[in-house]
Amino acid sequence: MNQNKKIALVTGGSRGLGKNMALAIAKKGIDVVLTYNSNNEEAEKVVSEIKALGQKAIALQLDIRNIGSFDNFTKEVSEYLTEENGSPNFDYLINNAGTSLYATIDTVNEEQVDDMFNTHYKGVLFLIQKSLPFLNDGGGIVNISSNLARFAFSNFSVYASMKGAIEVFTKYLAKELGPRGIRANIIAPGAIETDFGGGVVRDTKELNNYISSATALGRVGLPNDIGGVVAFLCTDDAGWINAQRIEVTGGHNI
Numbered sequence: 395m396n397q398n399k400k401i402a403l404v405t406g407g408s409r410g411l412g413k414n415m416a417l418a419i420a421k422k423g424i425d426v427v428l429t430y431n432s433n434n435e436e437a438e439k440v441v442s443e444i445k446a447l448g449q450k451a452i453a454l455q456l457d458i459r460n461i462g463s464f465d466n467f468t469k470e471v472s473e474y475l476t477e478e479n480g481s482p483n484f485d486y487l488i489n490n491a492g493t494s495l496y497a498t499i500d501t502v503n504e505e506q507v508d509d510m511f512n513t514h515y516k517g518v519l520f521l522i523q524k525s526l527p528f529l530n531d532g533g534g535i536v537n538i539s540s541n542l543a544r545f546a547f548s549n550f551s552v553y554a555s556m557k558g559a560i561e562v563f564t565k566y567l568a569k570e571l572g573p574r575g576i577r578a579n580i581i582a583p584g585a586i587e588t589d590f591g592g593g594v595v596r597d598t599k600e601l602n603n604y605i606s607s608a609t610a611l612g613r614v615g616l617p618n619d620i621g622g623v624v625a626f627l628c629t630d631d632a633g634w635i636n637a638q639r640i641e642v643t644g645g646h647n648i
Contacts, residue, residue, distance in 0.1 A: 400424045401475065401484035402628055403525070405458060406491030408437035411538075411586060411620050415488055418621030419628055420444040420451070427471055427484065429456035429491065450478060458491040458517035459509065464524045472528055485533040486628045487525050489518045492538065495553045507552055514556035519563065532575040536627050537564050539582040541643045557582075561639055568637035577636040579627055584643030586615040610645025619644070 402419045406412035407428025416428045417440070426444050430437035430453055437453035444451035452474055456467050472482030495502075495510050518537060529535075539561050542554040560580065567578035585605045605614045623642050626632050 399479065402486035402488060403427045403471065403484055404488040404490060405429045405456060408433050408440055411583065411617055412490040413440050414617035414621035415490060415624045416440055417443060418625035420447045420449040422625050422629055424628060425450040428453050431457055458521065459512040461517065461520050464521055468524045468528065483528050483530045485530045487522065487529060488536045488624060489521065490538050496549045497552065498549055499551050502552055510552050510556050515559050518560055529576060534577040534627060535567060536624055537580045539580050541582050541584045541641055541646055543582065545647050565637050579635060579638045579640060581624055582639055582641040583620050584615050584646040586617060586620065608647055610648060615644060
């Protein structure tokens with residue numbers, strides 16, 4: 395077993411930002427375990443790309459909303475890592491998996507709120523809890539928020555509220571895990587051209603132009619703008635960055 399080999403677990407790594415994060419992390423010489431919810435085919439393509447970079451990779455199915463599946467999932471991860479490396483442990487947990495919700499306060503329903511809570515807060519919390527026995531001391535956790543937690547944009551109240559909650563939670567993670575040398579930080583991307591939210595930013599010209607006009611660098615974000623920042627947090631160069639909210643928006647609404 396190579397004691398210096400680092401391993402990252404990236405949820406929602408089959409597409410969009412998660413895919414870019416997984417690839418950027420692999421380019422840092424880190425092996426990757428990535429999860430997908432339903433699209434195994436796309437996940438396996440990402441695995442192939444990571445292996446082409448010279449790193450080990452595997453794609454495992456995980457619905458972040460299904461807390462009851464986490465024991466089996468962590469068992470699956472630990473068995474794979476033990477077989478590959480002689481140890482069930484990994485170094486970095488990237489909680490990226492998620493979906494959006496566009497709904498007004500007067501129309502949102504209980505099912506939608508529960509789904510957002512389970513996806514962006516409860517699922518993240520309990521996956522971290524289940525992963526802690528396998529997370530190496532000196533490792534790191536990166537959670538994903540949104541710049542919508544900083545300012546108000548109509549119809550995103552529930553989604554943004556959950557992101558605000560996970561931002562506070564991340565500070566507490568840093569405090570409680572500090573004695574183990576585990577850092578916890580949160581990335582807050584701006585609007586990105588992906589299929590997230592049905593591809594609304596990518597495919598709606600008016601919205602794309604509006605966001606670009608409100609951004610200091612004059613455009614909306616691309617996946618490549620985010621993955622490298624997450625990968626940086628998975629290196630020793632970021633070893634003194636802890637309990638921080640890092641917004642990656644090109645200067646949106648400043």
